[in-house]
Each structure stands twice: as C-alpha cells, then as structure tokens.
Amino acid sequence: MEKEQDLRQLKLQKILPVVFVYAVMILLAVIINCVSTGFLTVDHIYSILKQAAFLGIVCVGQSLVILTGGIDLSLEYTLLFSNVLAAAIISGQNENTFTALAAVIGVAVLIGLLNGCGVYFLKIPAMIMTLSTGTAVYGLAYIYCNGAPGGFTSDILNQLSNGRFGGIFSGVTIVWIILAAAVIVILRSTVLGRSIYAIGTNRDSADYSGIQVRNVTLIVYIIASVMAAITGYFLLGYTGTSYMSTGSGYNMDSIAAVVIGGTSIAGGSGGYVGTIAGVCIMVLINSLLTILHMPEAVKQIVQGLLIAVLLLVVSGRKKER
Amino acid sequence: MRPSIEVRNIDKTFVGVHALKDVSFTCYPGQVHVLQGENGAGKSTLLKILTGMYRPDSGEIWINGEKVNFRHPIEAKKNGLAMVYQEMSLLPELTVAQNIYLNQGNKRGFTDERALLRAAREIAQKYNIEIDPYARTADLPIAAQQMVEILKALAAEPQILILDEPTSTLTSTEVDKLYQIVQELKSQGKTVLFISHRMEEIFRFGDYATILKDGSYIDTVNLRESDENTIIQLMVGRELKSIFPHKNTQKDAEVMFEVQNFSDNAHFHNINLQIRRGEIVGIGALDGQGQTQLFQAIAGLRRRTSGTVKLNGKEIVYHNVRKAMKLGIGYVPEDRKGLGLCLEMSVGDNLSMASLRRRQKFGFIKKKEEAEQANQMVKRLNIKTASLLQNVVNLSGGNQQKVSIGKILEDVPKVLLLNEPTRGIDVEAKQEIYRLLRSLADEGVAILCYTSDMMETIGLCDRVLTLYEGRITGELGEREGALITEENIMRGAMNQKVQKTTGLEDGQNE
Numbered sequence: 001m002e003k004e005q006d007l008r009q010l011k012l013q014k015i016l017p018v019v020f021v022y023a024v025m026i027l028l029a030v031i032i033n034c035v036s037t038g039f040l041t042v043d044h045i046y047s048i049l050k051q052a053a054f055l056g057i058v059c060v061g062q063s064l065v066i067l068t069g070g071i072d073l074s075l076e077y078t079l080l081f082s083n084v085l086a087a088a089i090i091s092g093q094n095e096n097t098f099t100a101l102a103a104v105i106g107v108a109v110l111i112g113l114l115n116g117c118g119v120y121f122l123k124i125p126a127m128i129m130t131l132s133t134g135t136a137v138y139g140l141a142y143i144y145c146n147g148a149p150g151g152f153t154s155d156i157l158n159q160l161s162n163g164r165f166g167g168i169f170s171g172v173t174i175v176w177i178i179l180a181a182a183v184i185v186i187l188r189s190t191v192l193g194r195s196i197y198a199i200g201t202n203r204d205s206a207d208y209s210g211i212q213v214r215n216v217t218l219i220v221y222i223i224a225s226v227m228a229a230i231t232g233y234f235l236l237g238y239t240g241t242s243y244m245s246t247g248s249g250y251n252m253d254s255i256a257a258v259v260i261g262g263t264s265i266a267g268g269s270g271g272y273v274g275t276i277a278g279v280c281i282m283v284l285i286n287s288l289l290t291i292l293h294m295p296e297a298v299k300q301i302v303q304g305l306l307i308a309v310l311l312l313v314v315s316g317r318k319k320e321r
Numbered sequence: 322m323r324p325s326i327e328v329r330n331i332d333k334t335f336v337g338v339h340a341l342k343d344v345s346f347t348c349y350p351g352q353v354h355v356l357q358g359e360n361g362a363g364k365s366t367l368l369k370i371l372t373g374m375y376r377p378d379s380g381e382i383w384i385n386g387e388k389v390n391f392r393h394p395i396e397a398k399k400n401g402l403a404m405v406y407q408e409m410s411l412l413p414e415l416t417v418a419q420n421i422y423l424n425q426g427n428k429r430g431f432t433d434e435r436a437l438l439r440a441a442r443e444i445a446q447k448y449n450i451e452i453d454p455y456a457r458t459a460d461l462p463i464a465a466q467q468m469v470e471i472l473k474a475l476a477a478e479p480q481i482l483i484l485d486e487p488t489s490t491l492t493s494t495e496v497d498k499l500y501q502i503v504q505e506l507k508s509q510g511k512t513v514l515f516i517s518h519r520m521e522e523i524f525r526f527g528d529y530a531t532i533l534k535d536g537s538y539i540d541t542v543n544l545r546e547s548d549e550n551t552i553i554q555l556m557v558g559r560e561l562k563s564i565f566p567h568k569n570t571q572k573d574a575e576v577m578f579e580v581q582n583f584s585d586n587a588h589f590h591n592i593n594l595q596i597r598r599g600e601i602v603g604i605g606a607l608d609g610q611g612q613t614q615l616f617q618a619i620a621g622l623r624r625r626t627s628g629t630v631k632l633n634g635k636e637i638v639y640h641n642v643r644k645a646m647k648l649g650i651g652y653v654p655e656d657r658k659g660l661g662l663c664l665e666m667s668v669g670d671n672l673s674m675a676s677l678r679r680r681q682k683f684g685f686i687k688k689k690e691e692a693e694q695a696n697q698m699v700k701r702l703n704i705k706t707a708s709l710l711q712n713v714v715n716l717s718g719g720n721q722q723k724v725s726i727g728k729i730l731e732d733v734p735k736v737l738l739l740n741e742p743t744r745g746i747d748v749e750a751k752q753e754i755y756r757l758l759r760s761l762a763d764e765g766v767a768i769l770c771y772t773s774d775m776m777e778t779i780g781l782c783d784r785v786l787t788l789y790e791g792r793i794t795g796e797l798g799e800r801e802g803a804l805i806t807e808e809n810i811m812r813g814a815m816n817q818k819v820q821k822t823t824g825l826e827d828g829q830n831e
Contacts, residue, residue, distance in 0.1 A: 011710065197666060
C-alpha cells in the first residue's frame with residue numbers, strides 16, 4: 001500500500017513541472033482573452049500556432065543541445081544564412097524550391113558538425129564555440145549577399161508557410177507537429193534520447209557506461225543547426241523576401257522557451273513536452289504586449305521582465321523538491 | 322572530571338522519519354570518542370545537531386558544562402567545535418593556505434596573502450604535515466586534500482574536533498599522521514569525536530565508543546575492554562558469525578582471463594596477471610600506485626603502450642570501453658557519484674545504462690524488457706528503493722553502490738573489475754556485496770578487485786597481487802606459498818619481499 005502511494009507520488013513529482021507550465025500557458029491565454037475578447041477563436045489559435053511553429057522548430061534543436069548540458073548560440077545566424085541562401089537560390093522559381101531546401105540543410109549539417117567538433121574534440125565551452133561559429137556564419141551571410149539579400153520566395157514555399165492544410169493548420173505548423181512528435185519519441189524511447197539525458201546528467205559516467213558520447217554530441221549539434229535552417233527556409237515563405245535582420249532574437253527566445261518549459265539549463269532533465277508550452281508562452285506574451293499597443297522599446301522591457309519572473313518561478317519550484 | 326560534551330535526550334523527527342530517539346551520551350576531555358552505527362543509524366543527524374546545522378525537537382546539549390543552543394554552524398565554531406566533513410568542503414581553485422584560512426581576513430576585511438602563507442606553513446609544521454601552502458588545492462592528490470581539510474579544522478584551534486570518516490580517502494602514511502595529531506590533541510586535553518567504517522581504526526584511535534542503531538542509543542563501551550564482534554553485534558543487533566563468505570572451492574581451475582605485459586609507461590609497467598575460473602583476485606597496494614590507471618586500461622578507458630589481453634585463452638583486441646564491454650569486460654569505478662552513476666537519473670535508467678545495446682531494436686529501447694531486467698537486479702542485489710523511478714541521489718550510499726555494480730552486471734560481464742567496491746558504505750551493505758562477488762565468482766565470472774581496506778582484501782580475495790609504483794611486487798596465495806596476511810600485503814605494497822611459508826610441513830607443525 002505504502003509503496004504504491006510512494007510510486008504515485010514519484011510519478012506525480014516527475015510530471016508536476018510540465019503540468020505547471022501548461023497551467024501558466026492556459027492562464028496567460030485566458031488573461032489575453034479577457035483583455036481582448038475574441039482572442040481565443042479558432043482562427044486566432046491557428047495564427048498563434050503558426051507563429052509558434054517557427055520558434056518551436058528552433059527549440060527542437062535547442063532542447064536537445066541544452067539537455068546534453070550544452071547551448072547553441074549560433075542558431076539565429078544559421079537561420080539567417082539559410083534564409084538568405086534559400087531566397088537567392090529560389091528567386092521566385094517553383095522548380096528551385098526543394099533544391100534550396102537541400103542546400104540549406106547541407107550547409108546546416110556543416111555548421112552543426114563544426115560546433116560539435118569544437119565542443120567535443122577541442123573541449124571549447126559550448127557557449128563560446130557556438131557564438132564564434134555563429135558570428136562567422138553571420139559574416140558569411142553578409143558577404144554572400146553583400147549585405148542586401150536578393151531573391152524571393154516561390155509560390156510553393158509561400159503556400160507551405162502561409163496556406164492552410166486540412167482547413168486549420170499551415171504547412172509550417174504541420175512540420176512542427178511532426179518534428180515535435182519525433183523529438184518527444186526520440187527522448188522517451190530511444191537509445192539516442194537516453195544517451196542525451198545521461199550525457200547531460202554526468203558526462204563521465206555516460207562515458208564509463210559505454211555511451212557514444214562523441215557521436216551523440218555531434219548528432220545533437222547537427223540536428224540543432226538543421227532545425228534552425230529549416231526555420232529560416234520557412235520564414236522566407238512567410239515573409240516573402242529575405243532581410244539581414246531575419247532570425248534576430250531567436251537565440252535568446254529559444255533558450256527562454258526551453259527553460260520556461262522546465263528543462264534544466266545545466267542539462268539532464270526536462271523534455272520537449274514542456275518546451276511546447278514554453279514556446280506558446282513566449283508567443284502569447286508577445287501577443288499580449290502587441291494587443292496592449294505598447295511602444296516597441298517598452299514592450300521589450302516588459303517582455304524581459306516577464307521572462308525573468310517566469311524563469312524565477314520555474315527554477316524556484318525545482319528547489320522546493 | 323567535567324564532561325566536554327553532554328548530549329541529553331535529543332529527539333529529532335524529519336517528515337515521516339524519526340531520525341533520533343531520546344539519544345544521550347557523554348564525552349570527557351582528553352578522550353577520543355567514537356560514534357558508531359550503520360548508515361542511517363543517526364550519526365550524521367546527531368553531528369549536524371551538535372554543530373548547529375539542525376536544531377533538535379527536544380533535548381539539551383551541554384558543552385564544557387554550559388548549556389548551548391546553536392542556531393548556526395558559526396556559533397558552534399565560536400564555542401570551540403570544529404568539524405572535518407566527509408564530503409570535501411574545500412574550494413578547488415584556491416591555494417592550500419587560502420583554504421585553511423578561508424573567511425579569516427584581517428580586521429579591515431582585506432586578506433593578507435603573505436600572512437596566510439606564513440600561518441599555513443606554521444600550522445603544517447606544527448602538526449608535521451608536508452604540504453605546499455601555495456599549491457592550488459585541485460592539483461593535490463585526494464589524500465592531501467583531505468589533510469588540508471583537517472588542517473583547516475585545526476586552524477580554528479578547537480576544543481572539540483569532530484572527524485566524520487576522515488580516513489576513507491587517506492593512505493596509511495597519512496592515517497599515521499592523523500593518529501599522531503589525534504594523540505597530540507588528546508594530550509592537550511581536547512576532545513575528539515570520531516567516525517569511521519574501518520574497524521581497526523576504531524580500536525586504534527578510540528577510547529570509548531557510543532553505538533547508535535535506527536536513531537536510538539544502544540550502548541557506550543570502553544574500547545580497551547571490548548572487541549570487534551561486540552561492536553558489530555551491538556550495531557546490527559545480531560552476531561555476525563563471519564563477515565566474509567567462503568573462499569574459492571574450485572582449485573586448479575583453468576585460467577580464464579589473462580593480462581600480459583601491460584604498460585602505459587607512466588602509471589603501470591609490465592603488468593602480468595591471470596585470473597582462474599572461480600577466483601577473486603585482489604590488488605594489495607597503498608593508494609595511488611597505478612591500480613586505478615591499470616583498471617582503466619584493462620577496461621578500455623585508457624591507452625596503453627603495450628600489452629595483450631586473453632579471454633579463455635584467446636587474444637581479444639579492443640581500443641575503447643564499448644568494445645571492451647561487448648567482449649565481456651565490466652568495470653565498476655572507484656567514484657560512484659562522479660563516474661559510476663548519473664545521480665539525478667532514476668534507478669531504472671541507471672541500471673540499464675551500460676547495457677542499452679542489449680535492450681534495443683533499431684535504436685528504440687525495449688522498455689518492458691528493460692524494466693524486467695532492472696526489477697530482477699533490484700531483487701537480486703536487495704536494492705532498497707521505493708521504485709525504479711526513484712532518482713539514485715535519494716538512495717543511501719550502500720544502495721547507490723549496489724546500483725553502480727548492478728548496472729555493470731546487467732551487461733553480463735565475463736570479467737568484472739572493481740575499484741573500491743565498498744568505500745563509504747555500511748557493514749551490512751558491505752557484507753551483501755561480498756556475498757554477491759563470491760556468488761558471481763562461483764558462477765564463473767573472473768573478478769579483479771582493489772580495495773583500500775586491507776581486512777577486506779584478506780577476507781575476500783583468493784589471491785593477492787601486491788602493487789608498488791605501478792609494478793607487481795609479490796603474489797600471495799596458497800599456490801604461491803605465501804599467506805595472505807596484513808604483514809605480507811604491507812611488505813609487497815611497500816616494495817619489500819613477501820614472506821614465503823617454507824613448505825607444507827612447517828605449516829602443519831604450527
């Protein structure tokens with residue numbers, strides 16, 4: 001009897017942080033609905049999910065990297081480079097749409113490999129390695145387009161990003177749902193997922209247990225870069241043309257979403273289910289402040305404060321246990 | 322004589338756990354008082370109450386005839402209590418001197434590095450400890466770090482010194498130094514509270530011992546008038562006929578595992594060893610003689626410059642730990658928290674971590690099989706945990722160690738290497754591990770084991786290889802004609818010739 005009770009308590013303890021984030025998300029949505037009635041219509045939820053999809057896909061990679069105890073600060077620059085490259089390759093031609101996708105993924109694999117090698121072989125702290133890579137990638141993007149990105153989306157890509165499929169979701173939301181499902185399964189049920197948690201919890205112990213620390217580290221950074229590249233690619237469809245400011249803010253937003261979602265910034269615990277709520281919370285905060293018609297600068301200050309409060313609440317909860 | 326410490330009717334309850342039940346005991350100046358009990362008996366809680374980390378629910382503490390009520394460790398320190406913690410409390414990046422005199426700036430709040438160095442040098446000289454006060458603490462071997470920890474406590478010139486398992490990381494040379502320090506303190510009329518899991522040290526250091534069991538006071542005995550069995554009996558509440566299981570019964574079995582000419586040209590040189598079926602082979606050595614590096618090399622965790630490995634007569638080749646594990650070589654490292662386990666992961670996840678390759682299909686973990694195996698292991702090793710979902714960090718040391726061994730056993734090793742398999746765990750868990758190792762050996766697992774507890778080496782191992790500065794200096798065992806005795810192990814470990822029994826007849830005559 002007692003043992004069963006213990007068990008139930010343990011299970012509860014493990015899912016409680018996730019339940020908590022979802023509660024915050026719903027609360028936030030309800031508050032916004034009070035401020036601006038009609039916010040929670042199906043139509044609007046569709047649009048929120050579309051906005052969330054971009055950050056959500058970046059967070060697929062950021063989650064994995066953070067779970068291994070690393071961090072990726074090159075993501076927004078990889079996203080930008082992919083965006084610029086895709087625009088240049090597509091130049092409005094439908095037949096180039098998927099060539100461009102292949103190209104941006106190829107480049108992303110190289111960037112991720114560079115990050116992973118620096119972190120694993122050269123033992124450079126992830127923060128510094130990925131920031132250096134990111135800075136270099138930004139430079140490459142600048143040189144590539146001379147500071148003025150050319151080209152624009154094709155109809156197919158535009159449809160993929162903005163059109164509705166099955167009446168509700170846009171293509172990019174569907175991509176997000178598929179990737180989210182995949183990453184949740186990977187983390188819960190595969191050797192790769194278990195290895196990611198083990199490395200994030202205790203790298204040495206993982207090594208002693210015969211876990212493939214090198215391969216997992218490389219794979220995780222590659223996935224992160226590819227996810228950023230895919231996001232940059234769909235953002236081109238969303239906005240039509242490419243800008244040098246594309247992707248700015250995604251590093252911090254993705255880290256905030258992952259950590260608000262209950263993943264430990266030190267790695268080893270958490271998961272993508274919570275991150276989904278974290279992503280939605282980030283988008284909802286943004287919507288709320290937009291609805292309130294705040295000037296951009298004030299909006300940024302309030303947004304920063306709200307994120308700080310949420311992080312405090314999340315990490316404060318952890319100490320209690 | 323006025324007692325230096327008087328604990329009267331202390332009671333303490335944590336949520337759901339009655340940690341101390343009406344505990345009383347008394348210590349006198351000039352005495353070494355041992356606190357003895359299994360893990361979870363309440364020793365740590367009692368010490369934490371003494372030093373002001375916890376406050377008792379009821380009861381009184383009197384220090385030097387005055388009733389005290391510490392609300393913070395600093396107050397205890399001001400009243401002359403200093404404690405050497407089991408877990409290192411040193412800051413690794415600071416120098417030795419800075420660590421010893423941490424928190425002791427001059428009056429204006431600045432530190433005076435030169436004064437610190439001078440003071441540190443003086444106190445090290447005073448207690449006859451060789452240490453460079455200017456060394457970065459993290460660069461020191463772990464035993465030297467522990468000595469710094471002790472110096473740090475002594476620097477406060479305490480009236481009462483509390484030593485919580487101070488010797489578990491010390492080599493025997495340093496244990497001797499500590500013994501001298503303790504004698505010195507005794508002669509100055511100071512009180513020492515001492516905790517150790519090593520029986521011979523309890524008798525060597527202690528004058529009196531108070532035994533706790535399940536949070537209750539059992540007895541205080543004069544150590545000059547009692548013996549090991551009495552203490553153990555009081556601790557566990559029943560007589561332990563023998564701490565150690567039977568020895569190897571299969572004589573002259575075939576050689577199962579063989580290491581030839583192992584060298585890394587730094588830590589170990591030209592090592593040759595064989596393990597026969599059914600045998601537990603021990604390494605007899607002082608700390609830091611290359612045994613850890615040798616284990617790592619055999620386990621595929623460290624490069625070697627030469628050497629071959631044979632399993633069942635056939636040479637096996639591997640260059641990393643994964644391949645070694647696949648071939649059947651399992652290694653349980655010395656540091657369960659840092660190397661053996663992922664503390665913040667669950668018992669179930671830890672148990673299957675080294676054998677995931679056996680429990681997967683196309684990269685997906687077979688969760689049902691994983692849970693079955695883990696449950697079997699929990700039962701087999703008698704791991705006390707609420708469930709497989711429990712995080713390992715919440716288990717006691719003994720149960721953590723069992724998980725650390727169990728995860729390797731789940732990979733069904735043919736050869737099992739164990740480095741300090743019983744460090745810092747209670748007697749009962751130790752015994753369970755001895756029995757486990759013996760039954761594994763009986764099942765045909767070749768076992769190589771190093772432990773810094775010499776009695777354990779003697780009681781557990783069928784054959785002992787002594788190691789000194791990375792070279793094998795002697796071989797003890799029946800076949801070798803040299804008895805596995807404390808003296809022989811010490812001789813080998815200090816590069817002396819071991820004493821051979823000159824023949825069977827001599828043995829019979831005795």
